[in-house]
Amino acid sequence: MEGEKLAEENKTADQEGSSAPSGKNPLLVVLVLVNTLAVCAIGFFQFQNHKKLNSVTTAADVMQQQLAEGEHGGGAAAEGGAAEGGGEHGAPAAGGAAKEVKTDGLMYPIDPFTANLAQGDGPKRYIRISLVLKFTKDTKKEEVDARKPQISDAIISMLNAKKPEELLKREGKEYLKEEIKTAINNFLIDGHLEDIYYVGFQIN
Structure with a gap:
């Protein structure tokens, strides 16, 4: 009788020991998922913030852009002036009126x-x-x-x-x-x- 009691107690202990980890496993999985989601969220917000910082136009960028546009505009104006000036040797362009060319004197x-x-x-x-x-x-x-x-x-x-x-x-x-x-x-x-x-x- 005592042997049967010991066997039953050992069996009960084994069942409790085996059920304890299985009861902790779902909690562990939830914690891992929450931790993973938190890391992903932090990474996402940092990425968005980096994109915003890169998209901010500084005063130096504006000046460089204006200078570049001015150079391109000057080149375009020079090309346009050459086109308006007409053909070779200063002849007026076909179909266009001759324009007075101002010299420095x-x-x-x-x-x-x-x-x-x-x-x-x-x-x-x-x-x-x-x-x-x-x-x-x-x-x-x-x-x-x-x-x-x-x-x-x-x-x-x-x-x-x-x-x-x-x-x-x-x-x-x-x-x-x-x-x-x-x-x-x-x-x-x-x-x-x-x-x-x-x-x-x-x-x-």
Whole structure:
């Protein structure tokens, strides 16, 4: 009887021992699945965030894109201008009206020189100036060369009559240009002076 009891107890213990792992197995599977889903979700959100960061356009990207578009646009404009200009040797394109081509004309530099300014408040002051004169295309360089002493004299005379405070203002510089243009155009026969560029302008 005692042997049968021991056998039954051992059998019951074996059944409990064998059922314990089987009761834990479903829980283990669920935990593994939940863990796997969590890892997949984290990976998905990180991937989406990376895509968003890559898609953000920075200021540097915008500038590079604009520069690239400007270069391509300039090239296209140049090609378009060549096409509009017509065929070889400047002939107008077939079926199109001839367009006026604007040229730079004659660029004539004046060597740097120093001139005294009119006496203002304080000590005597002078100006160091250099110019580039822009003449129209029909202006003859030979005539400008021949008139160079007159051009220099006219500019120096105007500067001698200017006070430093006049030329320190932007309006004063622009007005001086207009005066020089008028004076030079008065003694030119062919062509005329259309613009003046200050290359050097220093008052001491």
